[in-house]
Every structure is written in structure tokens, then in C-alpha cells.
Amino acid sequence: MGERIVVDPVTRIEGHLRIEAEIKDGKIVDAYSSSTMVRGLENIVKGRDPRDVWAFVQRTCGVCTTVHAITSVRAVEDALGISIPPNAEMVRNIMEGALYMHDHAVHFYHLHALDWVDVVNALKADPAETSKIAQSISNWPKSSPGYFSDIQKRIQKFVESGQLGIFANGYWGHPQMKLPAEVNLLGVAHYLEALEWQKEIVKVHTILGGKNPHPNYLVGGMACAINEDSMGGLNAERLAHVGKLLKEGKRFIEQVYIPDLLAIASFYKDWGAIGKGVGNYMSYGDFPMNGYNDPSNFKFPQGVILNRDLSKVYDVDHRNGDIEEFVNNSWYDNYKEGADTGRHPWEGETNIKYSGPKPPYTHLDVEQKYSFIKTPRWQGKPMEVGPLARLLVGYGRGNKEIQDAVNGALTHLNVPVDALFSTLGRTAARGIETQLVANWTMEFYDTLMNNIKNGDSRMANMDLWEPSTWPAEAKGVGFTEAPRGALAHWIKIKDGKTENYQQVVPTTWNASPRDPKGQKSAYESALMDTPVADPELPLEIIRTVHSFDPCLACAVHLYDEHGNHISKVSNVGSCEI
Amino acid sequence: MATNNGVKETYYESAIKKGYDRRDFMKFAAFITAYMGFEHTMVGQVAKSLETTYRLPIIWEHYQECTCCSESFIRSDHPMVADIILDNVSLDYTETLMAASGHQAEAAKHDTMKKYHGEYILCVEGSVPLGADGVYCTIAGKTAKDHLIEAAEGAKAIIAWGSCATNGCVQGAKPNPTGATPIHKIIKNKPIVQMPGCPPIGEAMAALIVHYVTFDRLPELDRSGRPKAFYGKRVHDTCYRRPYFDAGLFAETFDDENAKEGYCLYKLGCKGPTTYNACGSMKWNNGVSFPIQSGHGCIGCSEANFWDNGPFYKRLTNLPGFGIESTADTVGKVAVGAVAVGLATHAVVANISKHKELKNRYTRGRVNEENLDKTEEN
Numbered sequence: 001m002g003e004r005i006v007v008d009p010v011t012r013i014e015g016h017l018r019i020e021a022e023i024k025d026g027k028i029v030d031a032y033s034s035s036t037m038v039r040g041l042e043n044i045v046k047g048r049d050p051r052d053v054w055a056f057v058q059r060t061c062g063v064c065t066t067v068h069a070i071t072s073v074r075a076v077e078d079a080l081g082i083s084i085p086p087n088a089e090m091v092r093n094i095m096e097g098a099l100y101m102h103d104h105a106v107h108f109y110h111l112h113a114l115d116w117v118d119v120v121n122a123l124k125a126d127p128a129e130t131s132k133i134a135q136s137i138s139n140w141p142k143s144s145p146g147y148f149s150d151i152q153k154r155i156q157k158f159v160e161s162g163q164l165g166i167f168a169n170g171y172w173g174h175p176q177m178k179l180p181a182e183v184n185l186l187g188v189a190h191y192l193e194a195l196e197w198q199k200e201i202v203k204v205h206t207i208l209g210g211k212n213p214h215p216n217y218l219v220g221g222m223a224c225a226i227n228e229d230s231m232g233g234l235n236a237e238r239l240a241h242v243g244k245l246l247k248e249g250k251r252f253i254e255q256v257y258i259p260d261l262l263a264i265a266s267f268y269k270d271w272g273a274i275g276k277g278v279g280n281y282m283s284y285g286d287f288p289m290n291g292y293n294d295p296s297n298f299k300f301p302q303g304v305i306l307n308r309d310l311s312k313v314y315d316v317d318h319r320n321g322d323i324e325e326f327v328n329n330s331w332y333d334n335y336k337e338g339a340d341t342g343r344h345p346w347e348g349e350t351n352i353k354y355s356g357p358k359p360p361y362t363h364l365d366v367e368q369k370y371s372f373i374k375t376p377r378w379q380g381k382p383m384e385v386g387p388l389a390r391l392l393v394g395y396g397r398g399n400k401e402i403q404d405a406v407n408g409a410l411t412h413l414n415v416p417v418d419a420l421f422s423t424l425g426r427t428a429a430r431g432i433e434t435q436l437v438a439n440w441t442m443e444f445y446d447t448l449m450n451n452i453k454n455g456d457s458r459m460a461n462m463d464l465w466e467p468s469t470w471p472a473e474a475k476g477v478g479f480t481e482a483p484r485g486a487l488a489h490w491i492k493i494k495d496g497k498t499e500n501y502q503q504v505v506p507t508t509w510n511a512s513p514r515d516p517k518g519q520k521s522a523y524e525s526a527l528m529d530t531p532v533a534d535p536e537l538p539l540e541i542i543r544t545v546h547s548f549d550p551c552l553a554c555a556v557h558l559y560d561e562h563g564n565h566i567s568k569v570s571n572v573g574s575c576e577i
Numbered sequence: 578m579a580t581n582n583g584v585k586e587t588y589y590e591s592a593i594k595k596g597y598d599r600r601d602f603m604k605f606a607a608f609i610t611a612y613m614g615f616e617h618t619m620v621g622q623v624a625k626s627l628e629t630t631y632r633l634p635i636i637w638e639h640y641q642e643c644t645c646c647s648e649s650f651i652r653s654d655h656p657m658v659a660d661i662i663l664d665n666v667s668l669d670y671t672e673t674l675m676a677a678s679g680h681q682a683e684a685a686k687h688d689t690m691k692k693y694h695g696e697y698i699l700c701v702e703g704s705v706p707l708g709a710d711g712v713y714c715t716i717a718g719k720t721a722k723d724h725l726i727e728a729a730e731g732a733k734a735i736i737a738w739g740s741c742a743t744n745g746c747v748q749g750a751k752p753n754p755t756g757a758t759p760i761h762k763i764i765k766n767k768p769i770v771q772m773p774g775c776p777p778i779g780e781a782m783a784a785l786i787v788h789y790v791t792f793d794r795l796p797e798l799d800r801s802g803r804p805k806a807f808y809g810k811r812v813h814d815t816c817y818r819r820p821y822f823d824a825g826l827f828a829e830t831f832d833d834e835n836a837k838e839g840y841c842l843y844k845l846g847c848k849g850p851t852t853y854n855a856c857g858s859m860k861w862n863n864g865v866s867f868p869i870q871s872g873h874g875c876i877g878c879s880e881a882n883f884w885d886n887g888p889f890y891k892r893l894t895n896l897p898g899f900g901i902e903s904t905a906d907t908v909g910k911v912a913v914g915a916v917a918v919g920l921a922t923h924a925v926v927a928n929i930s931k932h933k934e935l936k937n938r939y940t941r942g943r944v945n946e947e948n949l950d951k952t953e954e955n
Contacts, residue, residue: 009682055876056747170681
């Protein structure tokens with residue numbers, strides 16, 4: 001038996017994640033991933049107007065804000081047989097593209113960088129040397145010795161103030177921090193620049209969806225009616241603003257994010273052999289260019305790869321029994337068929353039933369159920385989803401653009417293909433695909449502008465808006481590739497109301513507890529064999545977990561078909577102090 | 578505010594140390610003055626206050642939420658605010674951004690609770706589930722409720738960010754499966770500022786903190802504990818499409834000819850007439866747009882229980898001040914007629930003047946800055 005360490009809360013993520021790991025001889029020999037928060041969104045949308053549901057489930061996550069809304073309107077449109085106008089498809093693609101740029105860059109700089117960049121060590125840097133490095137890897141204009149010297153002075157004063165704020169108790173000076181001081185300074189400078197930059201690219205959402213976070217969507221298309229000549233609508237000035245924001249966003253990705261990623265990764269090549277994970281990868285595919293029902297026209301291809309074998313890609317079917325969710329290790333009542341059976345999401349039923357330790361607790365009982373996340377499987381197998389999965393599926397499908405992008409990065413870093421299946425591989429894949437998506441988003445924008453120029457201003461198909469036009473019963477599935485991976489919602493509609501709603505989200509796939517066969521999911525699997533230099537400062541655990549970009553609020557949601565616990569809840573609620 | 582113990586640094590000192598010059602600092606003060614609704618003559622006082630105030634420690638807790646409030650906050654697009662708020666306010670605990678994880682993170686929080694007992698501001702993002710003894714949200718093995726009570730004890734004041742902390746938001750919608758509970762129903766003995774919205778507007782969040790830092794007191798609040806500066810008017814009253822409402826011109830469905838013309842979205846379910854927020858005046862993401870401008874009705878996200886006041890696309894049938902029986906067409910025409918013959922109700926007059934006042938605040942920000950330029954040139 002090794003030493004059990006607990007990391008709770010895991011910070012710089014969305015939501016509440018707890019990791020418990022057994023360490024023996026300086027390596028992780030067992031790991032458990034648990035989500036400790038639940039809200040019950042699937043239950044809450046039951047009985048509501050399906051056209052409203054996107055707004056409820058959008059609140060699943062305010063970080064990857066939009067993806068649950070898109071997925072939801074797609075599910076309703078799929079159920080009712082609504083096809084959206086080409087302009088709406090492009091506007092949705094543009095908004096999702098802008099989200100990728102924002103989300104991935106913010107993840108790299110603000111959620112992940114402090115695992116690799118030592119802020120305090122940057123004080124030892126020679127700013128002139130940092131400037132040389134910056135100018136050798138990019139044309140980004142802010143790269144003079146004076147600029148980096150100013151940044152360094154700001155950090156110096158900050159550290160001297162004694163109030164370290166968000167940098168308090170960080171992993172500064174940890175033996176796993178390997179960057180030269182000059183590169184640390186570069187990282188810190190761009191951490192601050194990215195914080196300024198990120199509020200610009202989201203304005204694409206504000207123009208097209210009215211606000212960010214949580215822009216508006218619409219079943220049947222989008223609400224931002226086009227009228228080149230109107231003062232209030234999506235006119236020429238507004239459209240030009242979108243184009244400018246996208247162009248500037250792309251420039252930041254190309255000249256700051258990608259060069260920084262490659263520079264920092266080159267000092268951490270050993271992480272190309274750590275954090276391997278389950279070895280099965282799944283992508284639902286996304287960014288349709290000609291309708292949502294034909295994955296062959298998607299920018300990101302769809303498919304499953306097993307055992308790291310890129311020579312064979314399997315098809316994904318959301319409607320047959322391939323995808324199932326298990327609750328054998330999750331804090332819900334078992335299905336009536338038994339603890340070891342799974343259910344397709346259309347038939348999914350969940351009854352929250354916490355059976356973990358009574359708080360306050362120091363350790364979870366991992367012999368029992370240990371998480372609010374359910375356990376999804378594809379043909380009974382655990383899957384990793386996310387940027388790496390998307391690129392590997394694209395690679396395996398023979399997509400030339402994706403193959404070139406991946407090969408280019410491998411050549412630059414001078415690492416073998418196997419290095420992709422790792423913590424480093426996940427972090428690199430996120431950057432590589434951001435560049436691809438930034439390119440594609442310009443293409444979506446040009447397509448939209450050409451459509452409008454050719455006289456097509458349609459933005460919504462309202463033919464089947466009224467529930468009186470719907471069949472008595474219908475069911476549908478909506479899927480997207482969220483920044484964090486494969487996301488799908490399944491809906492059943494009856495008499496104009498939402499009868500059943502299930503979300504299986506990226507972090508459900510990656511962070512779930514073990515299935516009935518004892519198979520680990522992606523996080524737990526990737527943590528195995530990770531070296532931990534100092535159990536008191538488990539930076540290595542944080543690195544691998546962050547390489548997945550966890551989003552826990554997404555992963556946990558319940559619905560309760562019978563509502564048994566609800567009365568109990570309100571009784572307890574009335575005892576509040 | 579904290580007393581000077583020789584260690585804590587003022588905002589001014591901090592800004593200068595960070596490489597800003599006196600002019601940047603004065604510009605910042607001018608904008609903040611405008612945000613608070615004061616005239617140019619107040620700039621000096623605001624600047625003086627910033628020069629002599631110490632960095633305010635903040636603990637930012639996350640319970641049942643989606644992190645949209647934190648995301649909105651970091652979008653605040655005001656000159657220097659990202660730096661001032663993120664660096665000069667000492668954000669000592671926030672799970673979203675802090676470097677440390679696990680017990681190092683909890684230790685940082687406890688250090689602040691001890692060292693700045695009675696001085697720090699507690700920001701809360703998320704509701705607290707009271708169902709099943711609080712097991713639906715635990716952090717570091719402790720329930721959200723216990724964390725809240727512990728952190729509130731030494732707080733000088735509490736800011737309840739967003740609809741989750743102020744009214745339970747989406748998880749508190751029927752049937753509220755986890756017993757999601759807003760902060761003010763748990764903490765009774767501390768001043769609580771309510772900033773509803775899903776999320777609140779980033780610039781409003783930043784301005785609230787700056788107000789506290791500047792004047793060492795909370796801004797003027799309404800009966801519900803909301804800052805009057807941001808929640809004093811209905812979205813309807815500040816909406817640039819209001820003239821279409823008054824003229825009885827409405828979009829009948831999404832993307833129809835009237836929608837393309839930018840007519841009023843009332844018939845498509847817009848909740849602007851019953852929603853108090855600054856979306857129509859401040860707008861979002863540095864004034865770029867707001868939901869109605871981008872073609873979608875307001876869903877009322879800053880009103881308590883807005884999730885259960887839907888469906889979102891059903892028109893309001895009970896317009897305050899206009900009578901239950903009014904339809905969209907008659908409401909518009911009646912309102913216009915009333916103004917025309919000088920029989921405007923108090924509500925209408927009040928709303929128009931409020932509208933002007935809000936717009937003026939933005940103009941004032943620019944004027945303040947121009948005045949400052951002139952002063953410096955002289």
C-alpha cells in the first residue's frame with residue numbers, strides 16, 4: 001500500500017474536481033477522479049418547452065459558453081426535422097470557431113501555463129535575452145528588451161508587495177519547473193497580454209449573440225437577422241467588425257500562442273512519455289459546411305480509434321446502442337436491470353443517491369461509489385475525447401490538412417508520433433487545432449459574406465416553430481465537438497414538451513469513475529505511472545489533469561424520473577439557518 | 578479600509594510601480610468617477626481615495642455555478658481595470674485562476690481569513706445546496722454551506738455574484754433537485770450586495786469593486802440589495818428599440834421583414850419590460866451589443882425565478898403600468914398617445930428621465946476625460 005494523496009480542489013478548471021492518488025516509490029500506482037458537485041439540470045428541463053431548453057443547458061458551463069446551446073438546438077432540430085439556412089450554419093460555425101480561439105488560448109495561458117511557467121523565476125531573467133528569444137520565434141511586435149524589462153519590474157514590485165493574490169502558494173521553484181528564466185519571463189508577459197486579448201475575441205459572440213458569456217441561440221437558425229442597410233440589425237458595419245475581430249484573433253494565435261507553445265514544449269519533451277491514457281479516442285466531428293446530417297462535409301472528421309492504431313477508424317452512431325452510460329460507481333440509484341448494466345441516453349434514467357462519506361471527510365471510500373459523474377462507454381470501451389482525439393481521428397481518416405498540421409509540429413519539436421499519446425501531446429494538440437480552427441473560421445466568415453452578397457439573407461427557418469406543427473412524439477440527438485471534446489444531448493419530445501433529456505459531455509467521458517469491468521476512464525488511466533517528486537506539492541498530477549482541460553459542471557447533471565428525493569430536499573431546505 | 582501597517586500598498590503606489598504613469602492613473606479615476614454617476618468635479622476626490630487606499634483582499638468562492646460570472650468579470654473591458662482589479666485588488670482565493678491547488682489553495686484562503694479578519698471582501702459565485710445535508714457540493718471534503726459560513730464570519734461585506742448566489746438561478750428552477758439556496762438565506766448578519774444576472778455585466782462587476790475600493794463603502798442599494806446604478810431601470814426603458822414599441826411596430830416572428838428592420842421583440846417574448854438591468858445602457862463587452870440589439874428578446878436573466886417565468890418566447894401578458902388586458906398593439910399606441918397629449922403617467926416620465934440619466938453617464942465619462950486633457954494642456 002502506498003501513500004494516498006488528495007488534491008481537492010483542483011483549481012484552474014471549471015467546477016469541482018477531486019483527485020485521490022496512491023503513490024509508491026515516487027510514482028502513481030492508483031488514481032481516482034471524483035466530481036463533488038451536482039445541480040440536476042436534466043431534471044429541471046423536463047416538461048419545459050423544447051425551444052427554451054438551449055438556455056437552461058447552456059448554463060451547464062459558462063467557460064465553454066455556447067456549445068451546450070448549439071448542441072441543444074441541434075437536438076431539437078434533429079427531432080423535428082428542421083434544417084437551418086446556410087447563413088445560420090455559418091454564424092454558428094463562426095461563434096464556435098471564436099470560442100475555440102478564446103477557450104484554448106485562455107486554457108493555455110491562464111489555466112495551464114502556471115504548471116510549466118515559474119512566475120517567480122522570471123525575476124532572474126535577462127530581458128535582453130528574452131527579447132532575442134521572442135524575436136527569433138515570432139513577428140509579434142511587443143518584443144523589445146524594454147518591454148520585457150518593464151514586465152519584469154512589474155512582477156518584482158508585485159512579489160515585493162507581499163500580497164501575491166492568485167500567485168500565492170504556487171509551485172514556484174518546484175524541481176519539475178524546467179524553463180530557463182528568460183522563457184519564464186516570456187510566458188509571464190504573454191499571460192498578461194492574453195488576459196487583455198481574450199476580452200476582444202468574445203465580441204464576435206456579442207455581435208452575433210448579444211452577449212458573452214451566454215450568447216443567444218435559436219431553434220431553427222439564429223436570431224441575428226441580416227439587413228445590410230438597417231441601423232439595428234446585422235448590417236455591413238457589424239459584419240465588418242466580426243471580420244476584424246476574427247482576423248486579429250487569428251494573428252494572436254499565430255504570433256503568440258503557437259510560438260509560445262512550441263517554445264515551452266521543447267523544454268518538456270519528457271512529458272511526451274507521461275500521461276498516456278486509455279489509448280482509445282473518439283470524435284463526433286463538427287463544423288459542418290453543408291448541413292449537420294452529413295459528417296463527410298465536416299471540418300473535423302468523425303470516428304473512433306482503438307488502441308492507438310491510426311490505421312483503422314470506426315464510425316460513430318449516436319442512435320444505436322453503441323453509447324451507454326453506467327452508474328455502478330456513481331452516486332445514483334442503480335438501474336433496475338442491475339448495477340452492471342448500462343443504458344443508451346435516450347433511455348437514460350438517473351436517481352441521485354449520495355452514498356459517499358458524510359462531510360467533512362478526508363478520504364473517499366473508493367471501494368464504494370465515489371463520484372457524481374456517470375460512466376459512459378462506446379461499445380463497452382472507455383474513450384478519451386478532446387483536441388488530441390479530434391486530430392488523431394482526422395489523421396486516421398487521411399485528412400491532409402490535419403495530417404500536415406500534426407506532422408509539422410512533430411517535426412518542429414523533433415519528437416516521434418508516439419509522443420502524441422501523452423500529457424504533452426494533449427497540450428500540443430490543443431494549440432495545433434486552434435490554428436486550424438482560426439483558419440477555418442475565416443473561411444466560414446467569407447462563406448457567410450458571399451452568401452449575403454449573392455442575395456441570401458435568410459437566418460432562421462421558422463416553418464416548424466409552432467408546436468402545433470410538431471408530431472405528438474419525436475426524439476433527436478444533437479452533437480458537437482466542444483473545445484473539451486465530444487458532446488451530445490439526447491431529447492425526447494412528447495405533446496410539445498420535453499419528455500426526457502440527457503447530456504453526455506466531454507468531461508463525463510474523460511473524468512468518469514470506473515465501469516463494471518473495472519476499466520479506468522481517461523483521467524485515472526493517464527495518471528498511472530506518473531512520477532511525483534514531492535507528494536506535498538503534486539504538480540505532476542495537476543499537469544496531466546489540466547492537459548485534459550477539465551470542465552466539471554458540465555460533467556455532472558442528474559435527472560430524477562420519479563422525483564423521489566425532491567420532497568426530501570425541500571424538507572431539508574426549510575431547515576436552513 | 579485597512580489601516581496602514583507599513584506593508585500594504587495603495588492603489589496609486591501600486592499602479593505607478595506597475596509602470597503606469599500619473600496620467601494613466603488620472604484617466605482611470607476619471608472613468609471610474611463617471612461609472613459611479615458623478616460629475617467631473619468629483620474626479621479629484623476619487624483619485625485621492627485611490628491614492629490613499631490599500632489593496633483590498635478578496636476571497637472568491639465557487640459553489641453550484643457554471644463559472645460564467647468569473648468569465649464575465651475577466652471580460653471587463655475598461656481601461657486599466659483588468660490590471661487594477663486583478664492585480665491591485667489582492668485576489669487571494671479564486672479556484673478559477675489561482676496557481677495553487679488542493680491544500681495549498683485552502684491554506685492561502687485561510688491565511689487571508691486570519692490575517693485580514695474583518696477586512697476582506699467575500700465574493701460568492703454559485704448557490705449553496707442545502708439538500709441532503711449539503712452533500713451535493715463539497716470542496717476539500719467540506720460542504721459549500723460550511724465553507725460559506727466559515728468565510729463569511731471574518732468578511733467585511735459579501736458580494737453575491739450573479740443569479741446563482743442571489744436567487745439560485747438554473748439549479749434553483751423547479752423542482753430545485755438539490756435545494757439550491759441563495760446566500761442571503763444563509764448569512765443574515767453581514768451586508769450583502771446582490772448582483773443578479775446570468776452573468777452580470779462584466780463592467781458592472783468591476784465598477785462595483787472599484788466603488789468599494791474608492792469610497793470604502795458599498796454603493797447605494799435598492800430594497801433588494803442591488804446597486805441602483807445598474808439595476809435602477811428596466812431594460813425596456815433604456816432599449817433603443819423602445820420607439821418601435823411605442824409606435825406599435827413589432828417583429829411577428831424571427832427573421833421576418835420586421836425583425837430585419839429591427840422592430841420591437843415584445844411579441845417574441847422579450848422580457849425587457851419586466852427586467853431591471855443595465856443591458857440597454859451599458860450594453861455588453863464594452864458596449865458592443867446586447868441581446869435585443871442582436872435580434873433575440875431579453876430572457877430576464879437578472880430577475881429572481883426567471884427560469885420559471887417562461888416560456889421565453891411567450892409574450893408578456895401583464896405589463897406593469899399598462900394594465901392586464903393590454904395587447905402589444907394597444908399598449909404601444911396608448912403610450913404614445915398619452916405622451917403626445919401630455920397625460921403621461923408618472924412611470925413613463927420617470928422612465929424617460931432615467932433613460933437620459935443613464936445615457937448621460939457614458940457621455941460624462943468621455944467629457945471627464947476631455948476635461949482632464951484640457952486641464953493638463955493648461
